[in-house]
Amino acid sequence: MTAWNKKSLCLVSGASQGIGREIAIQFAGKLPSGSTIILTARSENGLNETSSLISKANSSIITKIFPYDMSNPKEKDFTSLLSAFSPNDWEQFILVHNAGTEGTGRPVKDCSNPEEWQKYMSLNLYSMVLLTSAFLKTFKNDEKTIIVNITSLAAVQAIAGFGEYCVGKASREMYMKVLSAESPSLRLLNYSPGPVGTDMVDRCISKIDFSETRGMFEKMKTEGTLVKAPDTVKKLVNIIESGLPAYLRVDYFDRD
Ligand SMILES: NC(=O)c1ccc[n+]([C@@H]2O[C@H](COP(=O)([O-])OP(=O)(O)OC[C@H]3O[C@@H](n4cnc5c(N)ncnc54)[C@H](OP(=O)(O)O)[C@@H]3O)[C@@H](O)[C@H]2O)c1
Numbered sequence: 001m002t003a004w005n006k007k008s009l010c011l012v013s014g015a016s017q018g019i020g021r022e023i024a025i026q027f028a029g030k031l032p033s034g035s036t037i038i039l040t041a042r043s044e045n046g047l048n049e050t051s052s053l054i055s056k057a058n059s060s061i062i063t064k065i066f067p068y069d070m071s072n073p074k075e076k077d078f079t080s081l082l083s084a085f086s087p088n089d090w091e092q093f094i095l096v097h098n099a100g101t102e103g104t105g106r107p108v109k110d111c112s113n114p115e116e117w118q119k120y121m122s123l124n125l126y127s128m129v130l131l132t133s134a135f136l137k138t139f140k141n142d143e144k145t146i147i148v149n150i151t152s153l154a155a156v157q158a159i160a161g162f163g164e165y166c167v168g169k170a171s172r173e174m175y176m177k178v179l180s181a182e183s184p185s186l187r188l189l190n191y192s193p194g195p196v197g198t199d200m201v202d203r204c205i206s207k208i209d210f211s212e213t214r215g216m217f218e219k220m221k222t223e224g225t226l227v228k229a230p231d232t233v234k235k236l237v238n239i240i241e242s243g244l245p246a247y248l249r250v251d252y253f254d255r256d
Pocket of ligand 1: 013014015016017018019020040041042043044046068069070071097098099100101123150151152153192193194195196197198199200201
């Protein structure tokens with residue numbers, strides 16, 4: 001039985017737009033009747049829009065929206081959200097850490113404000129750490145649990161103007177590796193979606209302080225070579241379909 005045949009409780013962060021919305025819609029298209037997808041991000045309107053797109057993709061999927069600001073995360077908030085779902089009702093649990101931001105775009109030597117770092121890491125690292133803890137402690141079923149971290153080339157390659165982003169994404173990947181070493185029954189995936197045409201790329205073009213990095217995004221946008229969200233999420237869906245090992249890292253551009 002593939003992962004997609006199992007009645008699942010799935011949570012997708014950053015589900016109000018962009019890659020997260022597409023993940024929620026495509027996962028909904030694959031999961032069986034009675035599966036539930038929890039959608040979280042700050043924008044209630046965006047979450048409601050994702051929820052109605054899910055209904056169109058698969059009306060047998062139940063959605064719950066959880067408007068929440070991940071820059072001030074608290075484990076008890078996640079625990080109280082998740083404890084409404086009985087661990088016994090599901091054949092599988094899927095947690096997708098997708099919410100994320102690109103940082104200030106300034107040279108890293110000028111990123112010296114501790115409050116700014118604190119806020120950045122709260123949203124981009126601590127929220128996924130606390131949500132993972134709450135998720136695993138609530139459902140206590142590692143054998144049935146898949147965790148996907150949406151990562152980036154920036155986790156493994158230094159990119160000028162992406163100081164906070166590189167540090168945040170590298171930390172998230174290492175968190176996943178340590179989690180795998182300590183909890184080998186989990187199935188953990190670091191998925192790097194490629195440069196995807198979302199609002200994040202537009203913000204990068206407007207704020208990155210390094211012309212080479214900015215120019216790279218501008219060129220991809222003008223030439224139409226940015227990856228499309230449905231294409232990269234399709235690859236993610238197929239990776240999960242093939243069966244996940246305990247730990248895997250895949251980039252969109254890796255050969256199948
Ligand atoms: N686009 C790319 O080229 C690319 C490449 C590699 C990796 N990624 C990664 O893919 C993920 C999604 O990015 P995207 O391109 O889809 O960007 P996006 O369109 O800007 O979406 C970001 C998502 O994160 C949520 N978010 C932002 N701040 C938040 C906060 N304080 N609290 C809760 N949620 C928050 C946003 O929702 P609200 O604003 O409603 O809160 C939104 O749903 C990110 O982790 C990003 O690093 C993107």
